[in-house]
Amino acid sequence: MKTIDIIKESINEIRYHKVRSFLSFFSIMIGVIAIIYTLTLTYSMNYRLEKAIELNGPGAVSVDIKERWESDYKKTSLYLSIYDAYAIKNSFPELYMVSPHLTKWLEVRDVGTKFRKYEGVKGVTPEWKKRGWVYKLKGRFLNYYDLENKSKVCVIIKKGGWIKKPKWIKFYNWKDKFQDYIKHNELLGREISLGKQTFKVIGILEEPPQEQNPRTFIEIGGWQSSILVPLTTLQSLKEEYDFENEKEDAIDGINVDTGKKETIEKYKRMITELIKSRKGNSEFLTIRDYIEITKDQMADKKRDMVTVIIIGIISILAGGIGIMNVSLAAIYSRIKEIGIRRAIGASKTDIMKQFVVEAVILGFLGGIFGTLLGIIAIEYLKSKGDLNMIMFKWWMPFIAIMAAMLTGFIASIYPARVAANLDPVEALKYE
Amino acid sequence: MIRFEKITKNYPFKGGIYQALRGISFEIAQGEFVSIVGPSGCGKTTILNIVGFLDVLTSGKYFFKGMDVSGFSDYKRTTLRRKEIGFVFQSFNLLPRLTTIENIILPALYLNTERKSAISKATQLLEWSGLKDKSKTSVLSLSGGEKQRVAIARALINSPSVLLADEPTGNLDSKNATEIINFLKELNKNKKMTILMVTHDMSLSKLSDRVIKIKDGNIDENN
Numbered sequence: 001m002k003t004i005d006i007i008k009e010s011i012n013e014i015r016y017h018k019v020r021s022f023l024s025f026f027s028i029m030i031g032v033i034a035i036i037y038t039l040t041l042t043y044s045m046n047y048r049l050e051k052a053i054e055l056n057g058p059g060a061v062s063v064d065i066k067e068r069w070e071s072d073y074k075k076t077s078l079y080l081s082i083y084d085a086y087a088i089k090n091s092f093p094e095l096y097m098v099s100p101h102l103t104k105w106l107e108v109r110d111v112g113t114k115f116r117k118y119e120g121v122k123g124v125t126p127e128w129k130k131r132g133w134v135y136k137l138k139g140r141f142l143n144y145y146d147l148e149n150k151s152k153v154c155v156i157i158k159k160g161g162w163i164k165k166p167k168w169i170k171f172y173n174w175k176d177k178f179q180d181y182i183k184h185n186e187l188l189g190r191e192i193s194l195g196k197q198t199f200k201v202i203g204i205l206e207e208p209p210q211e212q213n214p215r216t217f218i219e220i221g222g223w224q225s226s227i228l229v230p231l232t233t234l235q236s237l238k239e240e241y242d243f244e245n246e247k248e249d250a251i252d253g254i255n256v257d258t259g260k261k262e263t264i265e266k267y268k269r270m271i272t273e274l275i276k277s278r279k280g281n282s283e284f285l286t287i288r289d290y291i292e293i294t295k296d297q298m299a300d301k302k303r304d305m306v307t308v309i310i311i312g313i314i315s316i317l318a319g320g321i322g323i324m325n326v327s328l329a330a331i332y333s334r335i336k337e338i339g340i341r342r343a344i345g346a347s348k349t350d351i352m353k354q355f356v357v358e359a360v361i362l363g364f365l366g367g368i369f370g371t372l373l374g375i376i377a378i379e380y381l382k383s384k385g386d387l388n389m390i391m392f393k394w395w396m397p398f399i400a401i402m403a404a405m406l407t408g409f410i411a412s413i414y415p416a417r418v419a420a421n422l423d424p425v426e427a428l429k430y431e
Numbered sequence: 432m433i434r435f436e437k438i439t440k441n442y443p444f445k446g447g448i449y450q451a452l453r454g455i456s457f458e459i460a461q462g463e464f465v466s467i468v469g470p471s472g473c474g475k476t477t478i479l480n481i482v483g484f485l486d487v488l489t490s491g492k493y494f495f496k497g498m499d500v501s502g503f504s505d506y507k508r509t510t511l512r513r514k515e516i517g518f519v520f521q522s523f524n525l526l527p528r529l530t531t532i533e534n535i536i537l538p539a540l541y542l543n544t545e546r547k548s549a550i551s552k553a554t555q556l557l558e559w560s561g562l563k564d565k566s567k568t569s570v571l572s573l574s575g576g577e578k579q580r581v582a583i584a585r586a587l588i589n590s591p592s593v594l595l596a597d598e599p600t601g602n603l604d605s606k607n608a609t610e611i612i613n614f615l616k617e618l619n620k621n622k623k624m625t626i627l628m629v630t631h632d633m634s635l636s637k638l639s640d641r642v643i644k645i646k647d648g649n650i651d652e653n654n
Binding site for chain 2: 001002004005012013016336337339340341342343344345346347348350424425428
């Protein structure tokens with residue numbers, strides 16, 4: 001029998017047994033929804049991981065002090081200094097980036113206005129811009145002249161905001177006062193106070209909107225400082241109690257990019273050796289690569305994903321078992337029919353094909369309906385601000401439908417064999 | 432056309448063996464109309480099933496068109512059945528979910544005939560059987576006589592060389608029974624179709640060219 005005729009026959013059967021067919025494809029449908037959700041989440045996770053690594057540099061390494069959050073570390077002899085960063089740069093000139101950084105909390109005031117707020121001010125070198133650059137620059141960025149002359153200049157990072165604000169933001173309505181201020185006041189070229197010193201705003205780094213900002217999307221780096229100043233300038237500020245007795249050349253850490261994933265381990269070892277030779281000890285250091293850091297950040301999400309995958313597999317298995325059960329039940333109600341078909345010329349293969357095609361069609365229908373409901377669910381989650389769901393791709397339903405059809409196919413093989421192997425003489429006698 | 436040589440057929444039965452056929456031999460020539468008669472359980476239907484390649488023999492030899500088909504595989508027997516055999520049953524055995532024409536074309540579809548040409552052939556058969564206006568009717572709404580005519584049309588769609596009829600009038604009243612027998616006679620006379628009919632009605636069997644009487648799995652009479 002031609003496949004098209006088998007399909008027509010199978011559609012007739014499915015239409016005739018509406019309730020039985022509905023129950024089969026309903027379970028498949030649930031499985032398909034779970035598959036689509038899982039695929040979207042998996043794709044999103046991988047995309048985030050790749051982008052995070054791409055944005056941070058494939059060979060990105062972070063050199064930090066273990067006890068970084070203990071306020072006294074800059075007062076002991078075991079601290080990281082800007083000279084350590086220079087030493088790394090000089091010893092390994094082939095490194096793509098060596099970016100030392102330091103953060104201090106200072107009171108920010110807009111000169112001539114009442115605005116004042118404590119902000120984390122980050123001291124960096126021009127190397128900073130080599131990685132993670134997602135910005136549109138207005139004015140200029142910090143340069144080596146600023147660094148050498150400890151210029152009192154700063155660059156402000158303006159957050160991107162939302163193209164379409166998700167609904168959940170309304171329930172989490174924390175406002176960054178500084179960001180709110182710079183949103184409504186053009187600071188480029190103006191002077192602001194950082195602590196007791198006056199700085200000129202020489203550049204504004206505009207982030208893309210949240211939905212398009214890979215930095216937000218991939219959730220890297222956590223908290224981000226909104227004000228960047230030359231590292232040397234920030235080091236020279238000694239006006240708060242906490243900064244007393246602090247080593248002037250101390251920094252918080254160094255971001256290094258070896259340029260290649262393969263060389264990470266080599267440079268991690270070599271940098272450790274270099275610092276050890278300079279300080280006599282490297283135990284106070286922690287050197288981690290970004291792949292490691294990003295993977296840590298993704299670990300929680302991965303656990304969620306595994307749960308969803310398990311639910312998806314169970315649902316689709318339940319669907320498959322449903323199809324198998326329904327097909328087996330169908331055989332017993334169709335024994336006579338199988339006998340008649342065999343008597344008028346159907347081969348064992350024809351009988352098998354008919355049961356398999358019926359199950360595959362049920363899988364296909366479950367796939368289609370599951371996909372439609374899955375897309376509706378994804379759109380709903382998107383509207384609720386689930387950024388993972390933005391990563392839904394149009395090829396995902398095809399995979400889900402194929403999986404549903406495959407489930408139907410596999411689940412029908414055993415019942416189809418049972419049907420095909422019925423003795424036609426006995427089947428004809430069956431009432 | 433059909434030759435049975437000492438054919439036996441055993442069935443496992445309550446731990447033992449039930450011998451349905453005990454070494455029967457007969458021959459049917461092309462274009463013959465032969466009736467097989469005998470009491471219930473004597474092995475009439477078993478003969479029909481073996482002739483129609485639905486069942487396999489236990490021992491002996493079965494020649495079909497001069498070819499020894501005794502040891503044929505299920506696949507080979509199915510292929511032969513499709514091309515050479517048409518079955519007509521006592522209880523019609525139409526598929527209830529299909530319309531009249533869909534039932535008739537089914538064997539042609541199993542023979543991989545194009546649906547279009549199968550429908551055209553089925554339409555001719557419906558016309559011949561006087562059911563042209565019922566082609567799209569559900570078979571459930573047909574009368575007994577009409578159902579059997581549809582079953583005969585279905586048996587003829589692949590132009591088989593042998594028509595096997597198992598008590599074709601068993602479920603019909605005398606008027607419809609006569610009509611069906613006339614149908615079969617016409618087929619045999621005009622189309623030279625070989626017909627093997629199982630019946631317990633002696634008056635019907637007299638209408639055929641030859642009667643084979645079966646008793647307890649053996650041939651009792653063959654004339």
